[in-house]
Amino acid sequence: MNTWMLGLVMVWLAAANVKSQEIQVPEAEGFDAASVPAYQGEHVSVYAYIDENLEAHLSHLVRWVRQKSISAQNVGVQAMARLLASDLESLGFSEVALVASAGHPGVWGYYDAEAEKTLVIYMMYDVQPVNPEDWQVDPFAGEVVDHPLGKVLMARAATNQKGPERAFLNALASIIAVEGTLPVNLMVLAEGEEELGSPNFPEIVDGYAERLRTADGVFFPFNSQTPSGDVSLFLGVKGTVYFELEANGAASGGPANAEIHGSYKAIADAPAWRLVQALASLTTDDGNVIEVPGYYDAIRPPSEEEVWIFNGTVAGWQRREAGVCEGFGIAEWIDGISGRTSLATLTFGTTLNIDGIWGGYTGEGVKTILPHKATAKLDSRLVPNQTPDEALRLIRAHLDANGFDDIVLRKISGYPPAQTSVDTPLVRAVLGVFNKHGSIPSVSVRIAGSAPYYVFTDLGLPLIAAGLGLGAGAHAPNEFMVIEPVAGSRVAGLAEVEKFYVDLLYALAAAR
């Protein structure tokens, strides 16, 4: 335990055997990031360089989002890897390499600043697929458009993740242009399969594990601001397991090879009904509580640090919550929960989600068939101490125990969660720089989403995703990043986003 931490009697209300997704965490004094001293450095010449070159810096973001890199569809992925490598070379990285893997390549880069400290930059260069008909712009045109928040770059990957990543490289370019070199050494390790669940990133990290272990931490450039200008910072990520359930005639009865005329339902088994019934057995009627025996059992209660940090974030969440709901078009959360309860459930809860389902005739009008196959894609977000394989073992056992041994379960990808302590030089530097910029972060236990951070945290490295800046629409239509906020906004524009990254590298160099 560190000097910041308060003694705290933690009560984990739901205990080890959670039966509901609604999670309660006891109310107590919370962590306050304002207690961390603000960073004092001023790098005026570098800031001026950024302001003078802002148009060129924006054009680098545009260049990146225009390069498609849809990992799920293998569109443009190789070209994006080469583009990233080429940009690192241009910046003066002494080592740049495409790292072959069983899937899309990684990208490695090393910048030798002959500095005492070394920071690892984790990057993802792949993007989610798009449904162009749902977008107000061509998702790969890289257009700057007007938005209630200001001028924004609207494009796939504008915020997830090319926008903040290329802004970070702009910051590096500015320091190097003004000062000749960087205040810390950098190891860049990028992957092109984050949106696929990072199936090959562990192998890519393995090849550099000994060098990575010598670093002081891992940083992921990330737009951390909300529309009000508040900053959310996450010390962890959930794990994930992504899988398919399929019913087909060969296994479930019914037609094995092709659809048949629907009238034969009178005497023919139907794979589509079997899939529906098997899926339905996994949750309560509202779809919100997982009815797989033991599914919640492994989950450990929040640690003392987690409870302390959680209690420091409730007020910020309560301010932002209505806006989050509105942005999603959601009238209210599950069971009408809000505030502490919704935040605790989002932070500490596991999930079972249907990402997609399909089978039979899905076009317009009428086609009367009995489909020979039906499939669903599902994912579960994993919290400590859940693991992908144990989650799937429990689901398989539940299906078998309920007579659904005909249902095919295919694992697509998965990895465990990761957690970083607030008590590390990297996190303290990040907090100090935020405080300097007037954005005292709400530091959260973890983000509800997933990233393969375990590959770094399992090497003993702290990892944090942070940055000024705001974006929205990750994995959704009309994704954007704010470039030039409206007057009076507390949201950072591209220039301040880059200055934050400049300060961070100097703050880390100075941190003890």
Place this chain on the structure above:
Amino acid sequence: MNTWMLGLVMVWLAAANVKSQEIQVPEAEGFDAASVPAYQGEHVSVYAYIDENLEAHLSHLVRWVRQKSISAQNVGVQAMARLLASDLESLGFSEVALVASAGHPGVWGYYDAEAEKTLVIYMMYDVQPVNPEDWQVDPFAGEVVDHPLGKVLMARAATNQKGPERAFLNALASIIAVEGTLPVNLMVLAEGEEELGSPNFPEIVDGYAERLRTADGVFFPFNSQTPSGDVSLFLGVKGTVYFELEANGAASGGPANAEIHGSYKAIADAPAWRLVQALASLTTDDGNVIEVPGYYDAIRPPSEEEVWIFNGTVAGWQRREAGVCEGFGIAEWIDGISGRTSLATLTFGTTLNIDGIWGGYTGEGVKTILPHKATAKLDSRLVPNQTPDEALRLIRAHLDANGFDDIVLRKISGYPPAQTSVDTPLVRAVLGVFNKHGSIPSVSVRIAGSAPYYVFTDLGLPLIAAGLGLGAGAHAPNEFMVIEPVAGSRVAGLAEVEKFYVDLLYALAAAR
């Protein structure tokens, strides 16, 4: 009751409150079509004309299947209506008209033979959609290919229904060419929306109702043979109701406008889960018994004639059953039923079938979203005395009673069943002609599929779908009709199919 019918104590085992799809009908003496005297007429000159012009006759079938007419997608439908009308004009129909409706047009034709009897010919000129990748030929190329059964025309609509329909017109052309006119007057009434559930055919029939009532019956040209050469004849059709169930964020909670990041499943309701749970509530785990209260209640027991006829068909079904299963790639029917039980269930049972289901991401690989909408297409086959509206009322009431009032139910189409008695001049003529051709039919109570025959039977007309000939793959890939059977086959080729229709018109003219 007619002179053929035996007194029979009918026991309807499942009684009025059927709780299982397995239906039992008491064993008793069955109807035997061999008891009907064979038709004695010989129309040698017409038969010779058919044989001499067979290549040209086949080219008419090819011309029809090449003309796409996918009603669900509105592809080629108008052109097919004009093609049919033009062919009727060429044959000498004195009245030919396209009949406007709220949907695709009907086609009316009247051939005045100045004859005593008048036969209505029901036709459908639309076809099911195709998945070309599942076909071994272009489904609209109209190719004659080799098949274990002989040379077959493989194309969408080859057997359902353009093949037998155009073969019937070839028979008319042959009679007219040789004899100058037909032995009966004909009223042709065709629709282009059969595959959509015939939403506008009642309106089309209404316009001709008074003239139709003056006819002696309705005939639907139909390939009635099985691969062994046996003939199945159906005295009725089931009704159908086709509908969609949809869960969306606006009604069910969760995102209202677009998908959101899947990690929010922790606190967001999910329409896809709601659809799955609502669907699952409709059936038992095996998908085979409808758990909607009252759904089986309206079904009337089989009539005395139906039980008599059913018992006459069991042996034929038992011979064909294994082949039907094999053709479908089905190892066994529901619960391993067979013989009397599977035939009774197929004949007298209602159904609830998932035709299609979709929502969220259905492409390759991983996309982690919480979809804002999920939809399923379902159909139910209706037996006497079920009605589409009552079926949907019961489903709606069941959903509401189980808390699924958020699920949207959209009726797409529906119509009631229809039934014809074996004791009519038309049916007796059909049976007599089959007996002349050495194919004593297995006469069934009804086909498991649906057609809007009620629009005719409700006018007091008997209706029968019949013909020599064999096809398979209706509503499925690689649909075909046999044109030239392999040597030794009892299946009729195109020439004999046409000769059957010639004989039928003369037999009806002579029937009392």
